[in-house]
Amino acid sequence: MESKGLNVNADKTETMVCARTAEPLQITDKTGKALKQVENFRYLDSVIHAQGGSEEDIKASIAAAWKKMESYQECCVTEECPLVLKEKYTEQW
Secondary structure, three states: OHHHOOOOOOOOOEEOOOOOOOOOOOOEOOOOOEOEEOOEEEEOOEEEEOOOOOHHHHHHHHHHHHHHHHHHHHHHHOOOOOHHHHHHHHHHO
């Protein structure tokens, strides 16, 4: 990778091993230094676990969507809510 201009900082690099077996796997850089292993990894606002699940992340996303929908419902119940906004809300659901 360095020949192509990409330098990797082994001190900042973290790895995550996703495997079905519980055998430990140590990943090293080219000098033989062991890289830090983590159990959770965040990428593009999603959390991935080493055991292969992302249930907590999915549940949090669903809860946030329900909370947002409830706030729209409260808005549309009031008389001050414009008819255009009520129509837009009902089209989405």
